[in-house]
Amino acid sequence: MAIREKVFNTIVSCFKRHGAETIDTPVFELKETLTGKYGEDSKLIYDLKDQGGELLSLRYDLTVPFARFLAMNKISNIKRYHIAKVYRRDNPAMTRGRYREFYQCDFDIAGHYDPMIPDAECLRIVSEILGELDLGDFHIKVNDRRILDGMFAVCGVPDDKFRTICSTVDKLDKMCWEDVKNEMVKEKGLSEEAADMIGQYVTVRLLEDPKMSQSKQACAGLSDMKQLFSYLELFQVTDKVVFDLSLARGLDYYTGVIYEAMLGPAGAEESLSVGSVAGGGRYDGLVGMFDPKGRAVPCVGVSIGVERIFSILEQKAEAEKVRTTEVQVLVASAQKNLLEERLRLVTELWNAGIKAESMFKKNPKLLSQLQHCEESGIPLVAILGEQELKNGMVKLRTVATREEVRDSCVCVCVCNSLIAIKSRQC
């Protein structure tokens, strides 16, 4: 949790730097709100038992609840972030940070704006966060659903198979082309020729192909892609972003730009071990599905996959000891019968806003008090003794060296049985 808190702080700072506010939505949604939004993955949704009243499910992501929230509250533009848990009845893989309950950190921009500016800002945000978290090299793949759909049309994929073929193409980062083709042809009934053509495009990346230029969709996607990269240049992130025609993303609701961030340099295979650490895209049709009049609110957003990031940082942290509390000083006693004096002093420290504790025993041994400091990383110990109390003093020691602190920020004075703490500037 100590590591997680740091990661959340980095992410929230970035979201706030980009002017986002935060919202909260319930952990459950009406079952019907989630139905038909996630394609093949809908089977992974957790349902609540019917105990009378509405049929409810646990949220599967934060995007659909966000779209439902916008439509319900008739909000047509907002920049918001939301950090919360989502639920999937999937097979967990603990070492890779895949759980059934996991955090998502989402940033989304809703509203009618000039093309590609908010999209570029989302990519800038991914780049800022992954850079600040110090996870080593990373790269962000981008593509556009319109380019993919244009390519599918050119290759002869029937319209009603676009989304399901898209979700097969998405598996290219985990499966070889042969297996992907097999799934297209044998499971999804695509013709062998169409599959081979798709293979040509996504593996050889035939963007300048004359057939592609016949697809209006693909052309719109490609021209927006150029615009996007010009903004990315201004946002100073072009070194991190690569166009990748094989990127497809699994979810149904994307309508334009899509992206996915991977650790490792572009093209490196070792990045496969953690998979993507962030992903998102444009979904201009989702809010309209929840609006009674079908009013559309264009949206683009990104979700940071913090669980994978946690698991990387937790492995890194195993070597060093991570403190789980922030206590600055332990109030200890060297002799017996000083409980009252300890409690009085710790109270003064709390009054002064200092993080302090004292052991809950009437007569703890000095050694066990010092051991507690060492175990939980408390840097300072204020030791009460009868002699010191008589002299109106408290000795403050650095736990690591046992040396008395003379030049400390915290000055402890005991005068006339009244103990006072004064903070003074170093």
Added chain:
Amino acid sequence: MAIREKVFNTIVSCFKRHGAETIDTPVFELKETLTGKYGEDSKLIYDLKDQGGELLSLRYDLTVPFARFLAMNKISNIKRYHIAKVYRRDNPAMTRGRYREFYQCDFDIAGHYDPMIPDAECLRIVSEILGELDLGDFHIKVNDRRILDGMFAVCGVPDDKFRTICSTVDKLDKMCWEDVKNEMVKEKGLSEEAADMIGQYVTVRLLEDPKMSQSKQACAGLSDMKQLFSYLELFQVTDKVVFDLSLARGLDYYTGVIYEAMLGPAGAEESLSVGSVAGGGRYDGLVGMFDPKGRAVPCVGVSIGVERIFSILEQKAEAEKVRTTEVQVLVASAQKNLLEERLRLVTELWNAGIKAESMFKKNPKLLSQLQHCEESGIPLVAILGEQELKNGMVKLRTVATREEVRDSCVCVCVCNSLIAIKSRQC
């Protein structure tokens, strides 16, 4: 959410000042973990649908999951806080901050310690938090389950009716004595004499009664209560805490000291409108219920009822405008065709860690840019114009007065078409 964030920050700061670390547990628990822990309120538990695998329920509070966590991980002492949502299929009362999904902010101390020291610290924490949140006057009622049980025994309540009579006594803050007595006698089958005797004790507060001194339990409770108040004196909170024999608390698992914080001065009736804003107590038997060998870990804790606090602070805040974002400066332009320059400048601001935004339009009107600042409370606007760009300058204005900022912390320099931001000390 902006108000909530402030409340959470105050609460977390206090928990950390008292040396707590934080833990996280899943939103669902095995159904059997929750069974038999909440007495009459168990009917309010949300269950998940049986989709194969374990039978799960949504957590009802954070205390039972904490006890389960301690037993599973064989932790015998910890000071932890946990801020998370819990779920109850109850009738919501929105204006009073009663929802089916709501936050709890729990602080608990687990471990074998000398009596009443951790209990007193919990009361100190409630007092610190309610004081810092600036909610006006408040008071904390305390009692002890052993005193209540001793009283029940003295009054002739059969052992197996202690908990259910206890939960009826707990309703004394919402119902008059006649109705409480009625429930005891007619619904729960207690004799009229026993009910009348209880009434005497809880309404007249007959603590010094000779019959009470015959009950070992009550005596132990009363002597610990004296000890507790001596520690509360050292912790400087006796002015906030009152002993109240009619305090019972609804939950089954308490075994010792119990407490509940109410807004308003002690004895005032208007405090009833929001009810309690914090509550807790000692539960020494709960962890043992989850340990295969029944090993007990004594615990004491407190839960802050933040939803009620939110609803009070939200009502207060309705008069003043609350900012929902933290943007410091909007990068605007006075002329057309300056999108690139705006994006370049906002990038430099982000690079410098400054919270900044620019509108997502290619050519926004200056007026609409200034309106956006006013609506969302952005204090500064950096205005780009062709003349200024030629001179290598950006004008920084205070939005409220439209005046140029000369002595600002942020100094914006544009030189050779390269825009740089330098922070300088005020």
